[in-house]
Amino acid sequence: MGSSKDSASVTNISVEEHFSVSQSSPGGQFVGPTEEISTAAEALIGRSTTLTEALKAASMNVGHKPVETTDVAAIKEVETRAIGGDIESEGGVTAVASKAVARNQKIGKDNEKTNLGDVIAEIDVKVTRDREVTSEDAEAVIRAELNHSPFNNIIPGGVAESVAAAYKLNHDPSSL
Template identity: 45%
Template sequence: MSQEQPQRPEAVTYGDVFDVSGQLASQPVAPQDAAILQSAENAVLGQTPKGGPAASMQSAADVNERLGVVGHGDMTDIVMDQGATVSEADVGGYRIITETVGGQVVGRFGEPIEETKTPTLTTAETDPITIGEALEAAVLSAGDKPIDASDAAAIQAAEVRATGLGHVVPGGIAAEAQSAAAHNVLTTRDEDKTKLADVLVDATAKLTVDKPVTREDAEGVISAEIRNKPELVTHPGGVAAAVAAAARLNEQQ
């Protein structure tokens, strides 16, 4: 009579901790992966935030080490090849922090940039945020989102309002977004689909004409995005949300 073999304990993988895909999702979180991201957080943020991506990775790595599925000095091949990074960008008065592991986003958050006031100096007025800049902000908040019909419609509405031409510019970002949406419908795997970041990066430079975002612009973009969504809502951090946020900031100036 054969005896049952003891089951090997299951490791905590990146897919268990973060919304990631592909090979990374199935990889056990290793101690040195966490150490690298902790170093990056300390370099950029001055600390390792409690409950942040690096802290979550450390907890998962500790479990995996206790289970014996990884060693204390282990690092996954993906992290060894592509690293773990923390980057920051200033968008519309907000400091946007993005953390990645193996090229995939594992954390993103924003915080207002505190103004330093000097009694003897007057603060210069901030230039209003343009439509192109608002579209670039969408890359930071939802750049990994595959483009669909609602995104293409919102980008088209934004381009038309920026240029004032009343039509799609051949070879422009709206035309590119429409092509991407059509491509994505026929593409099965998300990793093969065209993302917002692919189209909207350097949106300011791609627009033939740009202008400051107004409330009317935001309403037009929101309406375009909603009309093309069955649930009639905008995507969190997406094109319409970014344009609306820019319009609010412009009104506050």
């Protein structure tokens, strides 16, 4: 899936240092203290902090919004990392999300579009393997979401932020 901003590429991501993200394009930065991920972190507290649990947290946070190409990129990265390899082209969550985006582009009313929660609702059936979120996972998902964002930002409470929150909980629960 191509980026709508081909000139934007992530050059540095540090989940460890307050989710500092730098991009080569002007204005393409997300630098936020840990407090900015509190919504995503709160959704994960009491849950296992695996890749699919992070997707479920995103669904809890922003599941009402129509699924977009930015979401597909982040979901693809999560799904690939969760199963440890190539994802199914037809039956995976990424495929469902891609079809939803194509459908949504043909629909004018937001309330009739397929939302992120609808797509992620199938995660337990579609992704049969899972594992704990690592810093590399969080960095890759943030990079995927940023590289496909028309505004060079991540969605507050969305997939990338939820994966980063899951990593932070795994790494140091007291930091949240």
